[in-house]
Amino acid sequence: MKLTVNGEGREVAEGTTVLGLLEELGLRPEIVAVEINGELAPRAGHGTRKLCAADVVEFVTLVGGG
Amino acid sequence: MTGMPGCGQLWTANMKNDLSAHLSDSKLRVGSYDFDSRLLVGTGKYKDFAEMRDALELSGTDCVTVAIRRVDLKAAKGESIFDYIDRDKYTILPNTAFCFDAESALRTARLARELLGTDLCKLEVLGDTQTLLPDPVATLEATRILADEGFTVMVYTSDDPRLAVHLAEAGAAAIMPAGSPIGSGQGVLNPNAVRIIQELVDVPVIVDAGVGTASDVSLAMELGVDGVLLNSAIALAQEPLRMAAAMRDATSAGRNAFLAGRIPRKLYANASSPAEGVIGGQPSAAPTV
Numbered sequence: 001m002k003l004t005v006n007g008e009g010r011e012v013a014e015g016t017t018v019l020g021l022l023e024e025l026g027l028r029p030e031i032v033a034v035e036i037n038g039e040l041a042p043r044a045g046h047g048t049r050k051l052c053a054a055d056v057v058e059f060v061t062l063v064g065g066g
Numbered sequence: 067m068t069g070m071p072g073c074g075q076l077w078t079a080n081m082k083n084d085l086s087a088h089l090s091d092s093k094l095r096v097g098s099y100d101f102d103s104r105l106l107v108g109t110g111k112y113k114d115f116a117e118m119r120d121a122l123e124l125s126g127t128d129c130v131t132v133a134i135r136r137v138d139l140k141a142a143k144g145e146s147i148f149d150y151i152d153r154d155k156y157t158i159l160p161n162t163a164f165c166f167d168a169e170s171a172l173r174t175a176r177l178a179r180e181l182l183g184t185d186l187c188k189l190e191v192l193g194d195t196q197t198l199l200p201d202p203v204a205t206l207e208a209t210r211i212l213a214d215e216g217f218t219v220m221v222y223t224s225d226d227p228r229l230a231v232h233l234a235e236a237g238a239a240a241i242m243p244a245g246s247p248i249g250s251g252q253g254v255l256n257p258n259a260v261r262i263i264q265e266l267v268d269v270p271v272i273v274d275a276g277v278g279t280a281s282d283v284s285l286a287m288e289l290g291v292d293g294v295l296l297n298s299a300i301a302l303a304q305e306p307l308r309m310a311a312a313m314r315d316a317t318s319a320g321r322n323a324f325l326a327g328r329i330p331r332k333l334y335a336n337a338s339s340p341a342e343g344v345i346g347g348q349p350s351a352a353p354t355v
Contacts, residue, residue: 006136031181033134058177061134061135061148062133062148066108066110066297
């Protein structure tokens with residue numbers, strides 16, 4: 001199924017969880033916050049929440065700033 | 067103060083003269099957070115994370131700002147700024163920099179809370195990319211919503227005193243007027259406005275943005291503000307680490323000068339040494355000391 005991840009289209013397997021996608025992308029889950037379709041997706045649910053086709057996913061982290 | 071020489075006693079080397087009580091100061095308190103340093107430092111624009119880490123240490127700060135951005139999915143996986151900020155030592159203050167409407171700032175603040183487990187938010191809702199000055203209407207709206215959601219809102223604002231009052235009434239935990247535009251290095255352009263803000267609001271006032279060099283920090287602190295937040299002035303200095311130390315000293319110097327109370331400005335001279343008893347002068351009464 002197709003998702004939008006950080007503004008770009010991406011194909012993932014059916015049933016992929018948020019945590020599964022984080023791992024697939026090689027990201028460190030503890031330093032990423034997630035928004036799905038404009039709503040915050042709390043960390044506690046990342047392991048169980050399955051992504052759906054056409055979901056718009058944002059993965060954000062900290063960067064230097066003033 | 068034990069062991070201090072009393073009146074008429076001569077100083078001897080084995081007496082301990084502890085003067086630290088003369089330099090005591092309260093902590094900077096924002097909401098429920100206490101900070102030992104009155105200098106808040108940003109983490110952007112350093113050459114690398116190691117330089118940032120060292121500059122933070124030399125600045126003496128215990129509160130550092132960070133930004134929230136999309137993860138770069140194409141970048142090589144590796145170090146994160148997380149790895150260079152000791153969270154036992156520093157309180158992390160996430161900002162909403164480069165948000166140009168209230169909704170974007172709210173989303174960013176909520177993501178930051180999820181990411182860091184903090185209710186602190188350095189709220190910035192900007193008007194345009196050239197001046198990076200705040201949009202006052204959207205800033206006030208976002209302040210109200212975030213404060214209602216339980217955030218400790220430290221709000222970046224213009225130096226408008228009445229707006230500062232509105233922001234405090236909306237629940238801001240700290241008012242952070244720009245000294246001058248972000249990254250401009252012009253210092254505090256309207257010290258009178260900053261002083262008036264300080265008088266009108268009960269929450270801490272922290273000059274945020276515009277600092278160019280150490281004297282800008284001292285001048286701001288001498289106005290009586292509770293703190294100064296800066297980033298570029300250290301990160302883009304020729305020697306960031308030395309400038310970090312200069313900013314630490316300037317914060318302390320300005321704060322102590324404010325607490326000590328400066329002398330009034332006068333047009334004419336007022337001699338420090340006695341005018342009486344000058345050698346070869348007229349006989350006169352003994353000099354008054």
